[in-house]
Amino acid sequence: MKPVISAKDIEALLAHGGDVRGLPTDAILTPSAKDLLRDLARRGHGVADGSANSDSLATATAPPAKPLSSRSPKAEIDDFFNSAYGRNLKEQICDVGRRLWQRAYVDGNGGNIAIRVGENIALCTPTLVSKGFMKPEDMCLVDFEGNQFCGARNRTSEILMHLQIMKRQPRAVATVHCHPPYSTGFAVAGMVPPTCMIPEYEVFASVGVAPYRTPGTPEMGKLVADLTDKHNTILMANHGVVSWSHNNVEDAYFKVEILEAYCRTILVTAQLGVPPKTMTPAQLQDLLQIKQSLGIPDPRHGLKECELCDNEEWRPGVTCAISPKAEPAVGFDPEAEAAVQAITDQIMAKLI
Numbered sequence: 001m002k003p004v005i006s007a008k009d010i011e012a013l014l015a016h017g018g019d020v021r022g023l024p025t026d027a028i029l030t031p032s033a034k035d036l037l038r039d040l041a042r043r044g045h046g047v048a049d050g051s052a053n054s055d056s057l058a059t060a061t062a063p064p065a066k067p068l069s070s071r072s073p074k075a076e077i078d079d080f081f082n083s084a085y086g087r088n089l090k091e092q093i094c095d096v097g098r099r100l101w102q103r104a105y106v107d108g109n110g111g112n113i114a115i116r117v118g119e120n121i122a123l124c125t126p127t128l129v130s131k132g133f134m135k136p137e138d139m140c141l142v143d144f145e146g147n148q149f150c151g152a153r154n155r156t157s158e159i160l161m162h163l164q165i166m167k168r169q170p171r172a173v174a175t176v177h178c179h180p181p182y183s184t185g186f187a188v189a190g191m192v193p194p195t196c197m198i199p200e201y202e203v204f205a206s207v208g209v210a211p212y213r214t215p216g217t218p219e220m221g222k223l224v225a226d227l228t229d230k231h232n233t234i235l236m237a238n239h240g241v242v243s244w245s246h247n248n249v250e251d252a253y254f255k256v257e258i259l260e261a262y263c264r265t266i267l268v269t270a271q272l273g274v275p276p277k278t279m280t281p282a283q284l285q286d287l288l289q290i291k292q293s294l295g296i297p298d299p300r301h302g303l304k305e306c307e308l309c310d311n312e313e314w315r316p317g318v319t320c321a322i323s324p325k326a327e328p329a330v331g332f333d334p335e336a337e338a339a340v341q342a343i344t345d346q347i348m349a350k351l352i
């Protein structure tokens with residue numbers, strides 16, 4: 001069987017010091033792999049004639065040597081926007097958009113994605129395009145005030161919120177906003193999901209709720225940005241979710257995926273008619289230590305163990321670990337149960 005090679009495979013090869021001349025000649029190249037090789041060749045890296053130099057190719061897929069900002073000469077910004085490196089970031093945005101749409105996390109033209117590419121500039125999605133069907137050519141480049149520098153389409157109006165997160169949070173390299181139904185259900189209820197139930201959620205997501213404001217307004221962006229010191233995933237009341245990552249755009253997407261799976265799972269748990277079993281505060285503390293070592297913020301870092309699993313807001317049977325005495329399950333009244341038993345006994349006695 002012929003091997004299939006994608007743009008990601010080529011980038012991984014170059015990142016590890018490999019040489020594209022070593023690619024199997026009978027390999028099937030994906031369209032993005034062909035685009036990447038063509039782009040590298042066009043930029044004078046000699047791929048097409050087989051005289052490629054792996055060092056120069058690696059440079060073509062690396063960030064610009066001189067960090068970019070809104071003050072950079074327009075030619076430098078354009079060069080970046082049209083580079084193989086820039087194209088790779090645009091493809092990453094398209095890939096995340098496709099995953100958002102395929103998992104029904106976006107509807108209509110909803111949702112938007114951004115990647116920081118310099119001190120105060122970012123690549124972002126355009127307005128009026130389904131996130132499931134974007135092409136790299138659709139992407140826009142804006143400064144942190146939302147002024148558009150590059151791209152044939154107009155930038156999304158919700159970009160201001162992403163930019164306010166990046167301004168407020170220098171570690172934020174990527175942001176993802178979408179409307180996944182289970183998480184948005186919690187956002188409409190204005191409720192942070194209960195905790196201490198599933199390890200992945202505890203380690204990778206730190207969820208807060210921002211009050212409702214009109215989408216796209218600076219006020220909305222500020223309320224979200226205010227939460228980013230302690231949270232990487234924010235439920236926007238009556239709207240949806242926005243996440244940020246200090247790693248990359250896929251990692252920002254993962255926050256949403258983890259939150260959505262979690263909200264879905266605990267809603268199933270809530271319907272099973274038994275109080276959920278939660279992990280102990282000591283077990284959660286172990287997870288928070290891992291979280292801290294990964295550089296992921298959480299408002300519970302540094303709290304005492306007894307404060308860690310407080311699920312007061314969550315009613316279906318979860319009890320707060322601060323009180324060691326378990327609350328009786330909802331609907332269970334020992335006195336009423338005894339009365340029912342006595343009446344049943346009397347009826348049974350008469351029947352016999």
Ligand SMILES: [Zn+2]
Nearest residue numbers: 110111215240
């Ligand atoms: Zn939205």
